Amino acid sequence: MKQLLSGNEAIFKGAIKAGARYFAGYPISPTSEILQQASLYAEENPEFRFLQAEDEIAAAIATISASLAGVKAFTATSGPGITLMQEALGWGHVVEAPCVFVNSMRVGPSTGMPTQPAQSDLLQIKGGSAGDYYPIAFYPNSVEESFRLTVTAFNAGEESLSPVLLLADAFLSHLYELVDLDAIEVTVVPRTQEPLGSGQRLFTGTAHDKLGNVKTNDPVIYREWLAELRERHLRVAEKYPLYEYLPCKKAETLLIAFGITSRIISPLRERFSIFRPIRIYPVLERELKEMTESYRHIIVIEGNDGQYAGWTECAIHRQVLRVPCLGGGFKLQWIQSQIEERLKGR
C-alpha cells in the first residue's frame, strides 16, 4: 500500500524495520519529528525504549551505551547536535558499539540559519572527534531511499562494530513522497556482539590491548589496533559501494551532486552526465576515478563551500570546478547559470 511519508518518517520506519529498540535524542529542527515518533512508538510498544535526554551529549552516550547493553539503538540530530555528539562518536568507534547517528544538515556554523537546508557537515562527521577513525556515512536523496539506507546503515554498523552516520538535509527530512514500504525488500543483519552482563570485559575509550587491558604507552599495540579498525571499516564499506551514475551521450562535463542537490539538478541530465555518490564516507575513490576519466570538466555541486569537491580532487588528482549552494539557496536556475559561468571559455 502506498503511503505519503516524509523523509523523517521513512528514517524512523527504516530503523524499526532494522530492529532498533532504543532511541535517545534531543529536540532540534529538522529531526524533531523522529524524536516525536520515537516517543509515541515507545508508549505503544514497551519493548522499544525512548529517552529525551538533557542534551545531545547525553543522547549520543545513551545511544552507544544501549548498544553495548545489547539492543540496536539510534539517535537523530542536526549539525549543532552532531558537534556535541563528536565525543560519543569517537568513543563509539573505540568501544565497538554498532549504532546509527542520523544527521539532517542545516546551514551552519553554530545555530546558522534555522532551518535552511545545507550539506555542510561532511567535514565534521569525517573527523570531528579526536584522533583517527574511519566513519561510514550514507546519504539518500529520496524518501524511499531514506528508508532503505537506514536499514543499510544499521547493517553496516553491525558489520563494522561502530556508529554509522546517515546523512540527510532539512529539505529531505521534510520532503513528502508516496512510498510503498511493503514493496521494499531489505535484508537485516542480526546482532553479533555479546551484550553486557555476560563476561568480564572492559569497554574503554582508553587505548587497550585485545584483552581489554589499558595500555597507554605502547605504540605497537596502538598501531595494530588502529590498523585493524581501518581494515574492518574499509572491508565493510567495500560491501556497500553505493552510487548512481546517469550518463549522457556526448556530454563533456560530469556533474557530481548528492542528497537533495542531485534531485534538484536532475533536469540537467539531458545535457550533462550526473554522478551521485550515496556512500559519502569512506570516499568512493575508485569509482570517482573511473567515472571522471572520460570527462573534460568535473563540476561538484553541493550545499557547502567545496567539502566534497576537496575529497574528489584528492581522489582523482585533478582540479574540479565548484558550485557551492550556500545559505539554503538551491535554485535550479541559479545552479544552471553558475555552471554556464564556470564553463565559459573552457
Added chain:
Amino acid sequence: MIDRSYKDLLKMRRFPHTWCPGCGIGAVLKNVAMGLREMGWDYRNTVIVSGIGCSGRMGGYMNVDAVHTPHGRPLTAAEAIKTVRPDLNVVVLSGDGDLASIGGNHLLHTARRNPDITVFCNDNEIYGLTGGQAGPTTPKGTKTITSPRGEHYQPLRLNRILTTQAPYFYAKTTVYHLNHFKTCIHEALRYKGFSFVDIISDCIELNGRRLGFKTAHQMFKWFDQRFHIVEGVRDHLKDDELGIAMKEADTLPKVKVEVSEKPEVSLKDLKPFSLEELASFDGQDGKPIYIGYQGKVYDLSTSPLFQGEKRMRCHLGGKDLTQEIGIAPHGEELIFKFPIVGRLKE
C-alpha cells in the same frame, strides 16, 4: 576468619594498580567489591560504569563487564544500560570532578529521572589524575595548582543539590569511618532507585602534601575533625554531617488548567464610534489610545508597546486595524486582552 571471597570480583592479575600509595580509591574499590559480594552480585548480573579520572579506572579492576565512558558521562551510560537491561545491576564508580563538574548536567537530570542505579562518588576534593587542580568540591581557600593563593569560590554542595527533589537517596561518608562507610554502601546497593554515595576520600600526593599533611593517616584524622556521623535516616544532611538522607516521592499537586472566558458583550449596548471619532483617540495630548478591530473598539492605553508613543512599530492608534492585524505575525489574542470601550459605526 576474614572473608576474602570479594577478591573474585577483582582482576587480581592486573595488580599492582595504577593509584598512588595512600590513595583512598583502594578502600573504595575494596569495600564496593565487598558490598557487591554481600549482595551476591557478580559478572552475570552486574555492570560497572565509570568515568574519567583516577577513580574512573576502578571499573578496569573489577571482574565484571565494565564500561569506561568519556569524561562526565557515566550516569547517562548507566541509565541507558539499566533502561534496556532492567535485569542488570548497574553500579557507577567515579569521582567528584567527573560527576559534579563535567557531568554536572547529567547528574541533575539522571537524579531527576531516578533510574535504579547506584553511584559511588570518590570525592577527594581535587582533580587528581590531571595533577591537582581545583575541583568543584574543593573547599574555599584551599591552595591547589590552579588556585595558588587559595580557591576563590564556594564548593558545590552535593548534599544540598541531591536532596532537593524527592525521591532521593544521598549518603555521605568517608573512607576513614569504615563501619559507617560499609553501612552506606550496603544501604545504597539495596535501595531501589537512584542512590548516590558521596565518599570523602583522600588524595595525599596531589592535594594532601600541598596542604601540609605528611601521611594519608593525617588526612584521615583531618576528616574526623571536619565531619561527624549522625544516626538514623534524615531528610537532609548538613555540610559537616555524615549519614543517610532519604525521602520517598513527594506527591506534587497536579497543574490545573483553567481557561477563563470573558462574558460576551452585545454590540448594540456599546457606545458607537465613527472612524473620524476614532481617529482623535491616537494617544496624543493625553488622550487614550483606541483601535478598531472587527467592529469593536479596544482601549490599548495600557499596552506597554503604545505607552507614550502614538505608534508601535507598524500599527497606529486611532484606526481600524482589522486588516492590518490579519496579516500581522502575532494573533488577535493580543487585542482581546484589552478592554472594549465601544463599537464601530457601519
